[in-house]
Amino acid sequence: MTESILAPLWISCKTVLTTTVITFFLGIAAARWMAHYSSKWKSLIDGIFILPLVLPPTVVGFGLLLLFGKNGPLGEFFSWFNTTIVFSWPATVIAAVVMTFPLMYMSARAGFEQVDINVENAARTLGASEWRVFWTVTMPMAWPSVVAATVLTLARALGEFGATLMIAGNIPGKTATIPVAIYFDIQAGHNDRALILVGIVLVISFVSLAVLAYWKRKMPRTTGFLVSE
Amino acid sequence: MDIFKKRFFVTLGLISLLLVILAVLGCSKPVPVELNVSAASSLTDALKAINTLYMQENDYVTIVANFASSGTLQKQIEQGAPADVFFSAGAKQMNALQDENLILNETRQNLLTNKVVLIVPSDSTLTFTDFTGLLNDNVHQIAIGDPASVPAGDYAKQAMQQLGIWDQLQSKLILCTDVRQVLAYVEGGNVEAGIVYATDAAISTSVKVAANAPAEINAKIIYPIAVIMASQNVQAAKDYIAFLLSNEAKAIFEQYGFVVVSQ
Numbered sequence: 001m002t003e004s005i006l007a008p009l010w011i012s013c014k015t016v017l018t019t020t021v022i023t024f025f026l027g028i029a030a031a032r033w034m035a036h037y038s039s040k041w042k043s044l045i046d047g048i049f050i051l052p053l054v055l056p057p058t059v060v061g062f063g064l065l066l067l068f069g070k071n072g073p074l075g076e077f078f079s080w081f082n083t084t085i086v087f088s089w090p091a092t093v094i095a096a097v098v099m100t101f102p103l104m105y106m107s108a109r110a111g112f113e114q115v116d117i118n119v120e121n122a123a124r125t126l127g128a129s130e131w132r133v134f135w136t137v138t139m140p141m142a143w144p145s146v147v148a149a150t151v152l153t154l155a156r157a158l159g160e161f162g163a164t165l166m167i168a169g170n171i172p173g174k175t176a177t178i179p180v181a182i183y184f185d186i187q188a189g190h191n192d193r194a195l196i197l198v199g200i201v202l203v204i205s206f207v208s209l210a211v212l213a214y215w216k217r218k219m220p221r222t223t224g225f226l227v228s229e
Numbered sequence: 230m231d232i233f234k235k236r237f238f239v240t241l242g243l244i245s246l247l248l249v250i251l252a253v254l255g256c257s258k259p260v261p262v263e264l265n266v267s268a269a270s271s272l273t274d275a276l277k278a279i280n281t282l283y284m285q286e287n288d289y290v291t292i293v294a295n296f297a298s299s300g301t302l303q304k305q306i307e308q309g310a311p312a313d314v315f316f317s318a319g320a321k322q323m324n325a326l327q328d329e330n331l332i333l334n335e336t337r338q339n340l341l342t343n344k345v346v347l348i349v350p351s352d353s354t355l356t357f358t359d360f361t362g363l364l365n366d367n368v369h370q371i372a373i374g375d376p377a378s379v380p381a382g383d384y385a386k387q388a389m390q391q392l393g394i395w396d397q398l399q400s401k402l403i404l405c406t407d408v409r410q411v412l413a414y415v416e417g418g419n420v421e422a423g424i425v426y427a428t429d430a431a432i433s434t435s436v437k438v439a440a441n442a443p444a445e446i447n448a449k450i451i452y453p454i455a456v457i458m459a460s461q462n463v464q465a466a467k468d469y470i471a472f473l474l475s476n477e478a479k480a481i482f483e484q485y486g487f488v489v490v491s492q
Binding site for chain 2: 065069070071084086087169170171172173174184186187188189190
């Protein structure tokens with residue numbers, strides 16, 4: 001029984017960590033871009049970025065399958081390099097990144113937009129490059145929002161099921177993440193295995209939220225999305 | 230008789246007459262019945278056709294069909310999901326319910342049998358003599374039902390074990406929730422091969438049969454049916470099963486490629 005619990009645990013671990021790193025950078029980059037961007041396309045781009053959050057995961061999964069599948073544009077692209085994305089471990093990361101991106105993006109963007117623009121402008125008048133302004137002024141001030149967003153991303157990536165099942169499938173030992181393993185264990189009547197995995201997910205989720213709450217108390221008060229008291 | 234007594238008896242008479250009329254009207258047609266039929270995914274198309282026919286012939290019955298893998302349906306029934314009839318693709322799931330006293334034992338009977346086949350996308354260039362061809366390096370991924378909950382997946386596993394290739398194929402297997410998902414994966418071309426029933430292969434135009442399962446495996450396939458103990462419509466359920474045993478239903482099953490087991 002241990003190998004049927006360790007395998008999903010290991011796969012989820014790899015997937016969640018990889019996803020969180022990717023989503024962290026992608027989300028912040030997109031948020032920084034859109035935070036003070038004004039153009040007629042802003043609403044449209046914003047909508048596309050947030051779409052996976054409002055769509056049912058199976059719809060997103062199906063879309064990804066069409067995209068990365070054998071007859072899809074990205075699927076054909078990757079097949080030139082002799083790689084198939086669907087039903088492989090990278091597919092779990094892709095599904096999780098797509099589903100967690102909106103969370104990171106929205107929270108980080110709200111955080112950036114709440115940074116007083118005068119402080120940023122002051123830095124600019126003192127000769128700081130945009131890059132330096134971002135890393136030394138904007139990010140530190142938006143940090144609580146970013147941290148909260150990262151914790152949410154981690155939790156969401158851990159719990160991602162619908163889209164993962166559609167493009168990564170259930171391949172025990174390769175793509176079966178914890179939620180997928182739980183689902184199939186219950187189907188098969190292995191309730192004991194399922195309960196152990198459920199327990200693990202609950203513990204990780206509680207610990208993440210507890211860490212966030214503790215850290216929130218320790219940090220100086222700031223008006224940040226999800227963090228304001 | 231004084232005026233009050235007279236009015237009393239007239240009112241009583243009218244009410245009685247009204248009740249008689251209502252009773253007569255009510256008795257002239259049967260109470261509408263909604264029958265919940267939980268059936269294995271492989272039966273989807275054949276049973277939909279049969280249900281339509283049944284509802285046409287018995288207009289007071291509405292059949293609500295719930296198609297999923299037999300294992301999923303078994304779990305649902307165990308957890309108390311409303312079901313009147315359970316039509317399984319495997320004996321294992323029906324046995325489990327019987328052991329838990331969830332079915333009416335006297336209504337259980339075997340109805341159909343089927344064959345397990347290996348399918349590939351219709352544009353595939355791979356050829357197989359039997360399942361051992363799955364060991365080939367050209368086959369990267371094989372979709373089968375999860376043996377733990379999908380009878381077809383269990384038969385696939387037994388076939389591979391019999392041929393001594395089960396362990397080697399482990400890393401190539403994608404376990405699916407039911408046979409129709411396996412079919413969908415092969416149709417989409419994202420897997421090189423899949424194992425489904427011959428009846429599933431027959432309804433799809435995007436796959437072709439590449440090999441057959443060993444005869445000993447096919448001989449084990451049985452589709453039992455039974456009325457659920459907790460059913461609120463036992464008689465209607467029994468009537469429905471009787472219809473499935475009739476020649477009309479038999480013709481439809483055979484049209485879809487099922488073999489009707491003679492009782």
